[in-house]
Amino acid sequence: MENTEKNPVMPWIQEIKVPLALISYTYRTIQKRFAKDLAPYHIGWGHFAILMSVYEQEGQSQDSLALSRGFDKTMIAKSVVKLEELGLIYRQTDPVDKRIKRLYPTDKGWALQTELQQTAAGICKILLKDFKDEEAAIALEFLRKMALNASEM
Amino acid sequence: MENTEKNPVMPWIQEIKVPLALISYTYRTIQKRFAKDLAPYHIGWGHFAILMSVYEQEGQSQDSLALSRGFDKTMIAKSVVKLEELGLIYRQTDPVDKRIKRLYPTDKGWALQTELQQTAAGICKILLKDFKDEEAAIALEFLRKMALNASEM
DSSP, X not given: OHHHHHOTTHHHHHHOOSHHHHHHHHHHHHHHHHHHHHGGGTOOHHHHHHHHHHHHTTTOBHHHHHHHHTOOHHHHHHHHHHHHXXXXXXXXXXXXXXXXXXXXXXXXXXXXXXHHHHHHHHXXXXXXXXXXXXXXXXXXXXXXXXXXXXXXX | OHHHHHOTTHHHHHHOOSXXXXXXXXXXXXXXXXXXXXXXXXXXXXXXXXXHHHXXXXXXXXXXXXXXXXXXXXXXXXXXXXXXXXXXXXXXXXXXXXXXXXXXXXXXXXXXXXXXXXXXXXXXXHHTTTOOHHHHHHHXXXXXXXXXXXXXX
């Protein structure tokens, strides 16, 4: 009872019988927490996801990023504009195929990388609180299997 | 290689080392699929989540629904207006405390329940494709643990 008062969503979460509602709740909560953590950088959760992708695969085009990570094309286009405005990434025309614009972090963008990675790592640490190492590994593989199943929807 | 061409996100998903990106990708993909499935009913994913909550706990107030399920108050307020406009739910003032507006499905709302539940069940079935029963049970408990951890963020 005391726990319920402190944590009003707990009784509902305890009763959920399907993965959908749990994934949805967890995502919404992460997104809210990210919004807070990212506010000082003037970026949102979507921008963060794009920026992390550009760190990992610099020089990728917007279209190939959308395709390889399942980002919505409209969302990615808007996020790229915003990240450019903030001076965190820049676009460079491919020298061979001039239709392709490749994305790179700017120096200012690279300077944020460690802080942003730590933000994400902090959230992952909370998510996996009280998981033993082997449980965390199994949870990750089950999530991967669900993501792969989702990718074929 | 053939698989990669058919499923361009697969190589990325295979490499992900943290739950965050997997949850985020799965959520985004479910949301897209839901948007398609729900288009005939003129409701989006957020409306769907609210409507399902009203089925499960009819007579709850908007505020207590927000609190008990972690919905954003602005989001829930907008969704309730839309669901009322569509004639799927109605608000009734509590006879004792007139500040409280309680939410109920209309007959038209109830008539959709089975179809909407089947939509959700279909997506859960895809997510859990190739999971043995005991694996699905473990996956569900790990997701619940993550959701509970998230609820304390």
